[in-house]
Amino acid sequence: MITRRLITAGLIAALPLAGIVANQAVAQDMRDITFVQPSPSAINSFPVFVAIGEGYFAEEGLNVTVEAINGSGAVLQALSAGQAHFGRPGPGPVIAARSRDVDAVFIYNVAARSNFGIVVREDSEIQSPAELKGKVIGTGTADGAEVGFARNVMAGQGMIAGEDFEFLTVGDGGPATVAFNSGEMDAYSSSTADAAILNQRGMAVRDITPPEFARFFGNGIATMGDTIRNEPELVEKFIRAFAKGHAFALDDANREAVLAHLKDGNPQEGEDAEFQSALFDAVRSKTIPVDMSKGLGYLPAEVWEEWQASLVAGGEIAAPLDDLSAAFTNEFSAKANEALN
Structure with missing residues (x-):
């Protein structure tokens, strides 16, 4: 790993x-x-x-x-x-x-083109970022580009970290899988590579990022x-x-x-x-x-x-x-x- x-x-x-x-x-x-x-x-x-x-x-x-x-x-x-x-x-x-x-x-x-996205488990009921109010979004690092991207997406929904949702630094790969399985996080701000690795390792995820955010390089x-x-x-x-x-x-x-x-x-x-x-x-x-x-x-x-x-x-x-x-x-x-x- x-x-x-x-x-x-x-x-x-x-x-x-x-x-x-x-x-x-x-x-x-x-x-x-x-x-x-x-x-x-x-x-x-x-x-x-x-x-x-x-x-x-x-x-x-x-x-x-x-x-x-x-x-x-x-x-x-x-x-x-x-x-x-x-x-x-x-x-x-x-x-x-x-x-x-x-x-x-x-x-x-x-x-x-944006190489980040907010993903949820394939079987999650969450269909859009608007449904993440009061939820936890996991990130690979505390201050990486994936954090700024997720702030962007959530700001588009009128939500601010610490008030409307929470960030949780969980790491990537195996730790991210554990965080999904334990329920520590409801969604994950991931890179294209992170999402592919999760899917490859049996943690099926789907991207709920609105398409207009693709312009954010x-x-x-x-x-x-x-x-x-x-x-x-x-x-x-x-x-x-x-x-x-x-x-x-x-x-x-x-x-x-x-x-x-x-x-x-x-x-x-x-x-x-x-x-x-x-x-x-x-x-x-x-x-x-x-x-x-x-x-x-x-x-x-x-x-x-x-x-x-x-x-x-x-x-x-x-x-x-x-x-x-x-x-x-x-x-x-x-x-x-x-x-x-």
Whole structure:
């Protein structure tokens, strides 16, 4: 069973066999780069592992090591503490961090379509979020992107956490199954991968998220503002290699190679080849932009506004940011797309 590493940003630990590098024979002039992700899943960060396996980072002179920590909050702590160069947090946590003067910046939209949903047991009588008044919604982490997403959905129903419903941090995988079976939670705010794992392990769930929330993109690539200002070429190199990995994985002709790279990144996920393949399909589908005219990784400003409004309505931040546009940039994804074309 795949479990999240419950560690602080100051104690980052590498994934088993996933702290792999962009080139096994690393040249002395290669730049060591640390990438942090909010769970151990290689599939959820598939462009990184494909870019490593295909040598795209090595071509840019980057020796990338992947580390797994627990949730978007920990990812942002690692970035702000200088313990990592790039990470994969959610947009809600990035906005919340910026409200606390943490200069984190989103630079690539990975989950271009919402990769979260509120699910209930298949046999539950609950049919919509409106029926969760007075209920408990479980989450994998206390401050991850899934929490912000659930706040969003519930705010759309006129409900606020702590007043109309409760959040309960239960973890993912096995612990989430236990929480459903024990009745500790009535619903679960899950990623596409989390829901697939629950179903695969015999805990049948169904998504009750209203369709209009599909526009709320999920986790993406972030770095610190200082990195962008002081080392723009590093950011450009990382995102160019990442986008190449993303594009390579979207081509079904490369499927066998992609799944092999993901198994290298997390051997446990590759133990069941059929499940690995199905989970990859589910996660990959969320990374395909609704409008491909702007290329891969594009961040729509209007959805950032909606994310911020939902955080204010849910009480997660006290007021809108002075400059929301500083929270994201499309500069590097645009350059990466030019390189792809």
